[in-house]
Amino acid sequence: MEDLVQTANENVQCLASEWNQLKLTLEEEKYQRRGHVMVSESDLHKLQVEISANKRMLNKLQPEVSKCREYSRELHEALANSESSLEQNHQRQNHLQSRCEALKSECDLERESKLKMQAELSEVSNQLSLQSEYCASMGAVCCTLLWRASQQEHMIPHLLAGSQMKSFLSVVSHTLESFLATYEEDMSDGVNEEVQFVLALVGTVTNVAASAVGREFLSKSSHSQSLIETFKHLLSKPPSKHIVRLKGLAIMALYNLSINQTGLKSLASTKGLVPLMTWLLSAEISDEMRLHTLLLLHSLVSEPKHLNLMLEVKEGMTEQLMQELSNHRDKDIREVFLEITQAVRAVGSEP
Structure with a gap:
């Protein structure tokens, strides 16, 4: 009998346990149907601790997040400015490219024009050289004839008549200076006509100074001092076989001029x-x-x-x-x- 009672009690306790278990299960299903979840107190406590830690972490990260947002905004603005600048540079590049093409075209035109001008200049230079040679040749011939004519003393008054002799003295001075400047360092045998031309000019002055009337004219001429300085320049050149005769004529002209008192006075006042x-x-x-x-x-x-x-x-x-x-x-x-x-x-x- 006691065994039966004990067995019955155990069954009752088992039924009570199953009943409680069933009630919990029904409660959980009830909460789940309502959108709730059953959580144990320990899990809830852990969850609360984690939430508090996350809140503290969020509070710490808030300034960094704000900085990141500001930095992101600045980056967007910089990106926008860069895109705008890039667009401007692209436009400028296109403008410069167009300008470069235009300048290249102008350069090509200038190059063609330069080549054309060089060809024309070469032709003009050749013509000028021919004309210079012709003028030198003609001048040498004419002045040589004048030089020979001036050797006759009775021809001197005819040469001095009028105002042409003053111009002639100026031509002699300028031509001799130009000749010395041109052939100062190199006076080869290829300048025979130029040398003959200048020789004839200086020789004519020497012959004019050899006559009394010619000395008087040269002494009173406004070109006499300029002529003396030009002859000084010639005589100061280093000895050279190409101009030794020219120097001889110049020194003879100065000596002839010194025979006249006015000419001697001019020479005496010449420094050096x-x-x-x-x-x-x-x-x-x-x-x-x-x-x-x-x-x-x-x-x-x-x-x-x-x-x-x-x-x-x-x-x-x-x-x-x-x-x-x-x-x-x-x-x-x-x-x-x-x-x-x-x-x-x-x-x-x-x-």
Whole structure:
């Protein structure tokens, strides 16, 4: 009997347990139908802890999120500006490309024009060269005839008549300066016509100065000083076989001019003339050049009032040069040098 009671109690307890289990199951289904979930207190507590931690984390991340949003906004603005700048650069590139194409076209046109002008310039240069050669040839012929005509003393007054001789002297001065500037470093045998042209011009002046009426005209001419300076420039050039004859004519012209008192006064007032003459005596080896140089120096020191010129001669004459000239093989050179030396010594011996 007790066994039966015990078994019945166990069955009752089992039924009660199943009943409670069934009630829980029914409750869960009820909550699930309502959209609820059954959570244990421990899980709920864990969930609450995690939610609190996440809230704290969100509070910490909030400033960073704001910064990121601001940075994102700035990036969008920069991107928009970059796109706008890129578009502008693209437009500018297109403009520059168009301009470049236009300039290339202009450059091609300029190149064609330049080539055409170079061809024309070459043709003009050739024509000018031919004309220059023709003019030089014609000038050489005409001036050579004039040079020969001026050798006749009775022709000098005819040459001086009118105003053409003044223009002629100006032409001589400018032509000689141009000739010296052009062939200052290179005077080859290929310039014979130019040399003959200039020789004829200077030779004509020399012949004019050889006559009394011609010396008088040259001494009073407004071009005389310019001509003297041009001859000085010529004589200051280093010795050269190509211009030795030209130098000879120039020094003869100056000597002829010194025979006239007005011409001598002009020469005496020319600065640097005496030092140039003493330099020529040392530099030139031509006896003719040395003789005419000494004759010009003699004319300059023959006047007692030209004391400064005598002192310049004395200072410019070295002992070696004086010894060489005093023992020169040419009698005329020795005699003229002796007269110059006596004039200079006379000045040195005066109290």
